[in-house]
Each structure stands twice: as structure tokens, then as C-alpha cells.
Amino acid sequence: DADVTQTPRNRITKTGKRIMLECSQTKGHDRMYWYRQDPGLGLRLIYYSFDVKDINKGEISDGYSVSRQAQAKFSLSLESAIPNQTALYFCATSDPRGVVRTGELFFGEGSRLTVL
């Protein structure tokens, strides 16, 4: 079983619809992230959370919201989807303990969202 699981893997929706992308992890990590990937633009950070009570905006948070329901779960919502939110979305986790405070990220397999 995957350590970081994203659902749904693929979703097609219409403009104006509310969409939720879910992420769950079994790695026991405190830190979770949502990234968006567009062709030629790499990955851009949407939101991140360092524990259940901590939510932080990334570089492109407008039009998105998140919920950290538990240490293992971090959901991304699009309240009213628009076509330029069509992208591949990744959830990731990291463990800040250890020598390197910000170490490697562990990624899910991605959720491909198409907004028509």
C-alpha cells in the first residue's frame, strides 16, 4: 500500500462546481503539503500544514482552501472551480525530526483535475 494516498486520481468537473481532493498518509509525518503542477512551471506550493492546528498559505493559495482533519489527513478544496485550475495536484509529507530540519518530501501519485 502507498504511504501517501490521494483520491480521486482523476476528476473531470465543470466550472463553478465544488471539488475536494483528499490525501491520507501512513508515514506518521506531521508536515503535509499540497502542490500544483502545470506543464513548464514545475510545482507550486498551494498550502502546507505542520500539525493539525497549523495551516499556512503557499505561493498560490487564492481559490483554494484546506482542512487538516487529523495528523494523517489533509484535504484540498476548490470552492468554485475554474478552468485555469486544471492541473495535476500533489500531496506530500515530510518529517522535520532529525538532523536536517527540512528534509525530503514524500509524494502521492497525484490527482489530475480537469475543469471544463
Next chain:
Amino acid sequence: SQQGEEDPQALSIQEGENATMNCSYKTSINNLQWYRQNSGRGLVHLILIRSNEREKHSGRLRVTLDTSKKSSSLLITASRAADTASYFCAGTSGSRLTFGEGTQLTVNP
């Protein structure tokens, strides 16, 4: 804005050749990481180099870091067709990791 900019955007080589990808970044970093992404899949961490390190090796991977030039390079030696993927550098500044735009590497058998 992206922390890293990668060069080249695309690289095509023959199996057995070495592949070198370069990354430049804009602000001070705590460490720099390289990730690999197979088409349509999640990213996988390859190697991390700290800001006080200049070179690091892991198997067929060699990473260098020049903080005075704000640049890093990833060398893959004796490439294989299975190395075909996109490669991303990512700089850590504070608690955040910011990715470059990636290099698409194609290794022809």
C-alpha cells in the same frame, strides 16, 4: 516565483552516456534537493546536499553545489533507458521547499 531554474529544459542522450542537468536559484538556501518524476507519477527524492557541502555522491548520481554562484548540478553517469524521466531541483529556505521547472531527460536505448 520559482526558486530554481533548470537548464536544459530537455536533454536527449544515448544509453551509456552521462547526463548533466543544472539548476540556478535566487535566494539563500538551507539545502538543495533533487527529485525525479516518471511521466504522470509522483516525485521521488534522489539526493539532498546541504548548503555547507560542495559535492555529494549516491550510486550513479553526483551533485555539486556552488553557493557563491547559487547553482547546482546533477550528473547521472552511465545512463540507462530507465533513467528517462523529469528531474527537478528544489531549494529549501526556512520551512519551505520551492521547485524549479524541471529537465526532461530522455535516454535512448
